[in-house]
Amino acid sequence: MPTLHAGRYTTTIQGPFVVFLIGFRINRMLAVGKWLPVAKAMGPMLKELKSNPPLGLLAAHTSLYWRGAMVTQYWRSFDHLVNYAQSRDAVHLPAWKAFNQSVGSDGTVGIWHETYQVAAGQYECVYANFKGGIFPLTSHTV
Numbered sequence: 001m002p003t004l005h006a007g008r009y010t011t012t013i014q015g016p017f018v019v020f021l022i023g024f025r026i027n028r029m030l031a032v033g034k035w036l037p038v039a040k041a042m043g044p045m046l047k048e049l050k051s052n053p054p055l056g057l058l059a060a061h062t063s064l065y066w067r068g069a070m071v072t073q074y075w076r077s078f079d080h081l082v083n084y085a086q087s088r089d090a091v092h093l094p095a096w097k098a099f100n101q102s103v104g105s106d107g108t109v110g111i112w113h114e115t116y117q118v119a120a121g122q123y124e125c126v127y128a129n130f131k132g133g134i135f136p137l138t139s140h141t142v
Contacts, residue, residue, distance in 0.1 A: 004129065004130075005127070005129070005130045006129055007128070007129070008126060008127070008128045009126070009127045009128075009130065010124075010125050010126055010127070011125045013058075014120070015120050016077070016117060016118060016119050016120050017058065017074060017075065017076060017077070017118050018074070018075040018076075018077060018078050018080075018081055018115060018116065018117055018118065019072065019073070019074060019075075019115075019116040019118060020072075020073040020074075020075055020081055020113065020114070020115050020116075021070060021071075021072055021073075021113060021114045021115075021116075022042075022070065022071050022073065022111075022112070022113040022114075023068055023069055023070035023071065023111070023112055023113070024038050024039065024068050024069060024109055024110060024111045024112070025067050025068040025109065025110045025111075025112075026067045026068055026108075026109055027067075027107055027108055027109060027110055028107070028108045028109075029067075031108040031109070034102060034103055034106075034108040034109055035108060035109040037098065037099075037102060038099060038103065038109050038111065039069065041095040041098070041099070042062075042069075042071055044091045044095075045090075045091045045092055045095065046060050046071070048090060048091050049084065055080065055083075055084050055090075056075050056076040056077060056079075056080025056081065056083070056084065057073060057074070057075055057076075057080075057084075058074040058075060058076060059073070059074045060072065060073045060074070078115065078117055081115065099111065
């Protein structure tokens with residue numbers, strides 16, 4: 001069971017960083033054969049990224065919502081994110097190819113992402129009574 005971090009915390013990071021939101025939405029619930037592989041695709045990518053810190057992923061948190069899921073990712077830089085996405089040696093490209101071959105534009109499942117580059121010192125993070133891991137950066141009590 002995750003630890004409850006009682007009290008208020010904030011975080012700091014040196015320099016700029018990237019927040020990357022990526023997710024999917026199931027449009028046809030009965031098309032399990034189409035959306036289940038999409039749902040399973042992110043796990044191996046996160047495992048690969050977490051086991052190889054030089055790739056640039058700082059942390060990732062998964063959130064479930066009706067008809068889908070979202071992963072909030074924190075990256076060292078936009079270049080790290082793009083390099084991973086385009087790497088022929090990474091898990092991402094085969095997963096992207098499989099999505100395009102299986103789902104393409106048939107509408108059974110939608111995927112999306114948003115990328116935000118955050119300038120140094122241009123963010124605020126406050127966590128109160130948070131269960132689980134704190135934001136991936138250096139945390140301290142406020």
